[in-house]
Amino acid sequence: MSMGSFVNSMDPRSGLEVIRDWNGVAQVVLRSPKGASARVSLHGGQVVSWRNDRGEDLLFTSSKAIFKPPNAMRGGIQMCFPQFGYSGTLERHGFARNRIWALDDEHPPLNHNDNGSKVSVDLILKPSEDDLKCWPHCFEFRLRVSLSKDGDLSLISRIRNVNGKPFSFSFAYHTYLSVSDISEVRIEGLETLDYLDNLSHKERFTEQGDAITFESEVDRVYVSSPNVVAILDHEKKHSFVIRKDGLPDVVVWNPWEKKSKTMVDFGDEEYKQMLCVDAAAVERAITLRPGEEWTGKLELSAVLSTNCSDHLDHPVSI
Numbered sequence: 001m002s003m004g005s006f007v008n009s010m011d012p013r014s015g016l017e018v019i020r021d022w023n024g025v026a027q028v029v030l031r032s033p034k035g036a037s038a039r040v041s042l043h044g045g046q047v048v049s050w051r052n053d054r055g056e057d058l059l060f061t062s063s064k065a066i067f068k069p070p071n072a073m074r075g076g077i078q079m080c081f082p083q084f085g086y087s088g089t090l091e092r093h094g095f096a097r098n099r100i101w102a103l104d105d106e107h108p109p110l111n112h113n114d115n116g117s118k119v120s121v122d123l124i125l126k127p128s129e130d131d132l133k134c135w136p137h138c139f140e141f142r143l144r145v146s147l148s149k150d151g152d153l154s155l156i157s158r159i160r161n162v163n164g165k166p167f168s169f170s171f172a173y174h175t176y177l178s179v180s181d182i183s184e185v186r187i188e189g190l191e192t193l194d195y196l197d198n199l200s201h202k203e204r205f206t207e208q209g210d211a212i213t214f215e216s217e218v219d220r221v222y223v224s225s226p227n228v229v230a231i232l233d234h235e236k237k238h239s240f241v242i243r244k245d246g247l248p249d250v251v252v253w254n255p256w257e258k259k260s261k262t263m264v265d266f267g268d269e270e271y272k273q274m275l276c277v278d279a280a281a282v283e284r285a286i287t288l289r290p291g292e293e294w295t296g297k298l299e300l301s302a303v304l305s306t307n308c309s310d311h312l313d314h315p316v317s318i
């Protein structure tokens with residue numbers, strides 16, 4: 001995706017590198033000392049790019065993506081909040097991905113020390129008057145996106161109820177992974193789990209014993225999943241390792257051929273080069289009482305091995 005000529009500048013407060021997209025919306029650029037990079041847009045708090053130290057895109061972005069607020073561009077990592085899918089009365093996947101966020105320079109410290117080995121940006125979203133009309137709950141959604149020196153990408157969401165009464169929500173990091181060829185990809189870590197099939201009215205099934213492979217449309221919510229899942233891309237000889245915390249479910253989506261043709265901002269053949277694997281909280285809504293805060297963490301690593309099973313039994317230390 002050509003980025004067109006963007007004006008780079010340094011944000012005086014955060015010292016972060018900021019570029020403006022062609023709608024004038026700011027994107028913060030994170031760079032690791034070894035050459036990896038990530039770009040986070042204030043439009044939707046969306047991660048619009050994550051590249052390894054060879055400059056290769058690790059996230060999928062459709063060649064037909066529409067870069068025009070308010071709709072999120074098709075690709076990257078989208079914030080689905082306060083609703084996943086059509087599980088409520090709001091627009092699909094909620095409104096957070098369609099709003100302009102702000103840089104958060106009052107972010108309370110996170111209770112973990114990365115001893116400076118990461119470069120981070122902090123964003124914040126609060127409801128507008130219009131949002132309160134369709135979802136009458138005051139919240140603060142703080143998002144920290146970090147890039148480690150080795151190029152691992154981590155996202156930490158903190159949602160605080162600053163309301164007078166409890167509220168409930170569902171959540172997903174809607175993550176478009178770039179893959180070489182979907183028929184060469186398999187997912188390890190979801191074997192034998194139950195899943196809700198969005199292709200048959202959320203009916204509940206149990207996954208068979210082997211790793212998951214793809215030969216048709218898939219749209220499933222794997223429930224009560226382990227906190228580490230691996231996506232093996234044989235052709236690229238690398239794997240994505242997803243580590244998550246506070247997010248019990250994993251959504252797996254590939255639109256395949258027929259559905260691809262129905263999406264204006266998606267190429268007919270692009271289903272072969274992408275797979276959505278979302279760390280999520282969908283099956284059971286999260287309820288926060290006034291003053292309470294929920295945290296949902298995701299860490300993405302791209303490891304040069306196909307036998308990444310050893311990663312599967314490493315405990316999560318995000």
Ligand code: TA6
Nearest residue numbers: 085092093198219251253276278
């Ligand atoms: O994550 C799976 C899913 O809910 C699918 O049902 C599919 O609709 C996808 O999200 C894309 O949603 P979007 O609103 O971005 O077109």
